[in-house]
Amino acid sequence: MYNSRNIIIGLVIFIGIFTLPFVFGIGKKNDAPKLSLDTPKINELEAKECIEDTDFMRSNHMKLLSEWKVSVVRDGNRIYVSEKDGKEYEMSLENTCLDCHSNKEEFCDACHTYAQVEPNCWSCHVGPEEVK
Amino acid sequence: MGLKFSLLMVTALILGVFLGVEALGLSYLFGVIIPYIALATFIIGFVYRVVKWGKAPVPFRIPTTCGQQKSLSWIKQNKIENPSTTSGVVARMALEVLFFRSLFKNTKAQLVDGQRLVYQWEKWLWLGGLIFHWSFLIVVIRHFRFFLEPVPAFVRLIEKLDGFFLVDLQNVYLTGVLLLVAITYLFIRRVFIPQVRYVSLAADYFPLFVIMGIALTGILMRYFTRVDVVAVKELALGLFTFNPTVPEGISILFYIHLFLVCVLISYFPFSKLMHMGGIFLSPTRNMANNNRAVRHINPWNYPVKVHTYEEYEDEFRDKMRAVGLPLEKDGTEGEKEAATTKE
Numbered sequence: 001m002y003n004s005r006n007i008i009i010g011l012v013i014f015i016g017i018f019t020l021p022f023v024f025g026i027g028k029k030n031d032a033p034k035l036s037l038d039t040p041k042i043n044e045l046e047a048k049e050c051i052e053d054t055d056f057m058r059s060n061h062m063k064l065l066s067e068w069k070v071s072v073v074r075d076g077n078r079i080y081v082s083e084k085d086g087k088e089y090e091m092s093l094e095n096t097c098l099d100c101h102s103n104k105e106e107f108c109d110a111c112h113t114y115a116q117v118e119p120n121c122w123s124c125h126v127g128p129e130e131v132k
Numbered sequence: 133m134g135l136k137f138s139l140l141m142v143t144a145l146i147l148g149v150f151l152g153v154e155a156l157g158l159s160y161l162f163g164v165i166i167p168y169i170a171l172a173t174f175i176i177g178f179v180y181r182v183v184k185w186g187k188a189p190v191p192f193r194i195p196t197t198c199g200q201q202k203s204l205s206w207i208k209q210n211k212i213e214n215p216s217t218t219s220g221v222v223a224r225m226a227l228e229v230l231f232f233r234s235l236f237k238n239t240k241a242q243l244v245d246g247q248r249l250v251y252q253w254e255k256w257l258w259l260g261g262l263i264f265h266w267s268f269l270i271v272v273i274r275h276f277r278f279f280l281e282p283v284p285a286f287v288r289l290i291e292k293l294d295g296f297f298l299v300d301l302q303n304v305y306l307t308g309v310l311l312l313v314a315i316t317y318l319f320i321r322r323v324f325i326p327q328v329r330y331v332s333l334a335a336d337y338f339p340l341f342v343i344m345g346i347a348l349t350g351i352l353m354r355y356f357t358r359v360d361v362v363a364v365k366e367l368a369l370g371l372f373t374f375n376p377t378v379p380e381g382i383s384i385l386f387y388i389h390l391f392l393v394c395v396l397i398s399y400f401p402f403s404k405l406m407h408m409g410g411i412f413l414s415p416t417r418n419m420a421n422n423n424r425a426v427r428h429i430n431p432w433n434y435p436v437k438v439h440t441y442e443e444y445e446d447e448f449r450d451k452m453r454a455v456g457l458p459l460e461k462d463g464t465e466g467e468k469e470a471a472t473t474k475e
């Protein structure tokens with residue numbers, strides 16, 4: 001090979017960059033965060049279920065919240081009827097979601113830190129720990 | 133022809149994942165085995181190609197540049213266009229890689245009134261290409277939030293800047309959208325300019341369609357039909373920590389996205405996409421133009437038989453002395469003097 005010194009340096013950099021996640025991953029686990037459902041409100045529930053299916057909530061809760069916001073702020077409609085069992089809920093971030101999930105740090109935040117999302121809701125809405 | 137073929141191929145690939153995962157339940161194959169194979173193909177294939185290129189001898193410096201080369205001290209050298217030092221070459225290469233400097237000089241040749249040849253300023257290809265490549269890079273860097281735990285600070289910073297715009301409670305990543313816009317422009321350009329269309333082959337359309345598919349599925353997943361991002365991260369981290377798992381309930385869109393990425397990177401070493409490595413090995417970009425200052429020996433020269441003057445003199449010394457020719461060695465003082473003045 002000609003110019004082998006430069007080519008080898010280049011290739012080492014190339015391999016280094018494209019295997020970086022493996023280097024960081026050595027000896028680590030890939031566990032998703034354990035979410036705590038241990039809140040007074042949820043413990044009172046007979047069936048420990050969310051507003052909608054858990055699977056739906058996991059991937060679509062932001063969409064649901066956005067629909068709620070639009071419905072409340074634009075249409076003044078504050079009642080949400082669950083598609084799962086027809087139960088009625090008040091469409092409220094603070095008074096519904098965080099009433100059950102009052103352990104925001106071990107629930108919402110644990111998940112969001114893992115997935116690296118930082119919703120800016122709490123610059124206006126009040127989180128449960130701040131009320132106390 | 134190439135266009136239809138490529139479109140058909142990409143559609144078939146997407147259908148393949150769809151059937152594989154939805155009907156046959158091959159999520160382990162598409163979520164774990166294929167990604168590993170694809171990554172290995174990419175890295176080994178890339179190294180193989182570069183080493184193969186490295187084995188090709190470069191006969192001499194190729195100064196096909198458009199600036200003044202290093203010359204007399206009162207002639208101003210164009211140090212970046214026509215570098216004579218390594219640092220100049222590094223600067224030229226960096227500008228080329230980061231800002232596509234030679235593409236910036238792109239012009240369009242056109243016959244006006246059927247007889248006059250006119251060259252026009254043409255920057256759209258440069259702009260589209262630059263936006264596309266930078267967006268791609270930033271999107272990939274942002275994806276490191278799925279690959280690393282904890283997420284490093286620079287990924288978070290890029291995400292903050294890139295997600296500056298909030299739409300419907302959610303950050304919209306500019307580069308994700310720009311990626312799709314730019315690749316669509318590059319595709320349309322290929323189809324609508326007849327000359328470009330004429331030189332386009334399946335190998336040109338195929339990567340465009342694959343990247344379009346990746347960007348489309350990504351955007352669908354993020355803004356329209358959601359995926360379970362936590363499960364995706366579990367899968368990704370599983371791959372990178374070598375204890376692969378396939379969590380339940382990841383939508384088919386994710387498998388399509390991932391499979392197209394695998395197709396792209398395993399196709400990479402066999403295709404024109406290798407320009408990523410090739411740019412660094414371009415003879416007109418990576419050599420200092422120092423032909424006049426440094427002796428550059430042609431690597432494929434065979435040893436040439438030479439007969440030096442000394443050997444010549446040794447051979448004919450007696451005869452030369454006899455006819456009174458000046459001698460460099462073993463001559464008398466007078467003969468030596470004559471030899472030096474003759475030089």
Ligand code: HEM
Pocket residue numbers: 268271272274275278305307308309311346347349350351353354355359361364368386389390393396
């Ligand atoms: C060639 C590499 C890749 C490209 C160009 C790419 C491109 C994209 C784009 C443009 C988006 C839209 C959102 C955004 O702008 O970030 C996206 C989203 C996404 N990509 Fe990729 N992707 C690539 C590789 C991967 C890989 C290897 C994975 C597997 C872990 C992956 C998983 C995802 C997921 C889960 C989303 C949805 C993100 C969300 O909902 O927030 N991508 N991708």
